[in-house]
Amino acid sequence: MLKFPVYLDNNATTACDPRVVEAMLPYFTERFGNAASHNHFFGWEAEEAVDHAREQVAGLIGAESKEIIFTSGATEADNLAIKGIVEAYASKGDHIITVSTEHKAVLDTCKHLEKSGATVTYLSVKSDGLIDLDELESSIQANTVLIAVMYANNETGIIQPIKQISDIARRRGILFFTDATQAVGKIPVNVNEDGIDVMAFSAHKIYGPKGVGALYVRRKNPRVKIIAQMDGGGHEKGMRSGTLNVPGIVGFGKACELSAHEMKNGSIQADTLRDKLEDALTGIDDVFVNGNTVHRLPHVSNVLFRYVSANSLMMRINKEIAVSSGSACTSALPEPSHVLRAMGLSDEDAQSSLRFAIGRFNTDEEIDFTIQKIKEAVMHLREMQAQVK
Numbered sequence: 156m157l158k159f160p161v162y163l164d165n166n167a168t169t170a171c172d173p174r175v176v177e178a179m180l181p182y183f184t185e186r187f188g189n190a191a192s193h194n195h196f197f198g199w200e201a202e203e204a205v206d207h208a209r210e211q212v213a214g215l216i217g218a219e220s221k222e223i224i225f226t227s228g229a230t231e232a233d234n235l236a237i238k239g240i241v242e243a244y245a246s247k248g249d250h251i252i253t254v255s256t257e258h259k260a261v262l263d264t265c266k267h268l269e270k271s272g273a274t275v276t277y278l279s280v281k282s283d284g285l286i287d288l289d290e291l292e293s294s295i296q297a298n299t300v301l302i303a304v305m306y307a308n309n310e311t312g313i314i315q316p317i318k319q320i321s322d323i324a325r326r327r328g329i330l331f332f333t334d335a336t337q338a339v340g341k342i343p344v345n346v347n348e349d350g351i352d353v354m355a356f357s358a359h360k361i362y363g364p365k366g367v368g369a370l371y372v373r374r375k376n377p378r379v380k381i382i383a384q385m386d387g388g389g390h391e392k393g394m395r396s397g398t399l400n401v402p403g404i405v406g407f408g409k410a411c412e413l414s415a416h417e418m419k420n421g422s423i424q425a426d427t428l429r430d431k432l433e434d435a436l437t438g439i440d441d442v443f444v445n446g447n448t449v450h451r452l453p454h455v456s457n458v459l460f461r462y463v464s465a466n467s468l469m470m471r472i473n474k475e476i477a478v479s480s481g482s483a484c485t486s487a488l489p490e491p492s493h494v495l496r497a498m499g500l501s502d503e504d505a506q507s508s509l510r511f512a513i514g515r516f517n518t519d520e521e522i523d524f525t526i527q528k529i530k531e532a533v534m535h536l537r538e539m540q541a542q543v544k
């Protein structure tokens with residue numbers, strides 16, 4: 156039996172895995188201690204739980220637990236990384252290189268810094284969504300302190316050439332930060348193999364709770380300096396003050412452990428369902444997949460339904476299927492996706508595109524239903540348009 160609506164918006168957020176909720180529950184009630192209370196059992200118990208979660212989180216990305224700073228999510232981690240590095244390395248310079256298809260949490264942080272005098276280069280992307288490594292290399296200046304390129308895009312799933320980017324950054328002695336919110340837990344991400352210095356990610360995109368995330372900060376070769384953006388009790392080695400969200404952190408840890416175990420099977424399952432969906436949809440006339448289809452997350456598909464408005468399409472199906480056009484953070488605005496525009500799509504094509512993001516809990520039956528429903532809706536909307544003309 157299908158349960159409606161079918162949820163295919165797993166890049167906006169995911170359901171908390173019941174095993175995650177189960178791990179969190181005691182930390183709301185009997186184990187409610189403050190992890191910074193060093194004088195009694197309640198604090199020790201909470202601290203022990205946080206230490207364990209820190210190991211689980213670090214383990215998923217090949218880091219040391221000391222290199223994990225807990226935050227309220229990826230938005231805060233993006234802000235802390237970029238602002239904190241620009242502040243810490245001010246004597247070296249204040250030029251940042253990033254990409255026009257980044258998440259708003261990165262783009263708007265850069266814009267904020269530009270107002271206070273920093274300079275930012277926004278790299279373009281090719282029509283397949285990938286950056287041009289020569290353009291990156293030639294954008295580097297003597298005063299460049301940071302290269303910020305996301306691991307995988309939230310709207311298209313496109314994976315940037317992280318290893319090549321980090322090689323360039325290393326060679327030129329520049330720090331490399333990546334927003335890996337969509338990649339961590341979905342594909343293997345290893346901060347050492349990938350040459351990442353600083354990395355943001357979030358629990359609620361990997362079946363953990365909302366309101367908790369992390370910043371990975373490399374401690375050797377090189378030891379990265381970050382100036383705190385939140386002052387107070389000196390939690391998280393002084394990098395992020397504020398009482399730790401113990402239940403959230405416990406849930407994040409559990410979510411990371413589960414993702415590590417289930418990544419291989421999960422991505423094969425997602426990939427199979429995604430390909431089935433994509434093959435069927437692109438069988439309709441004038442329907443195309445946006446962006447590179449090789450360097451891409453296994454569960455994401457951004458599809459252009461030419462001559463059909465994505466909004467009308469969503470309105471026709473949204474009682475039964477939850478999808479999105481663009482990111483959750485910007486879809487309240489009627490503007491075409493900045494990501495698709497940067498890839499060279501016209502406003503009209505960008506506004507005719509939908510993002511499908513498959514998750515751990517989707518079934519084959521749901522995909523069959525989605526295919527049928529979308530096909531009908533596209534045909535119907537095109538017919539109505541033909542009548543108007």
Ligand SMILES: *Cc1c(COP(=O)(O)O)cnc(C)c1O
Pocket residue numbers: 166167227228229230231258260305307308309334335336337356357358359360366367368
């Ligand atoms: C969801 C997302 C964010 C924001 O994460 P929060 O934890 O919700 O703040 C940042 N970057 C990317 C790429 C995302 O997909």
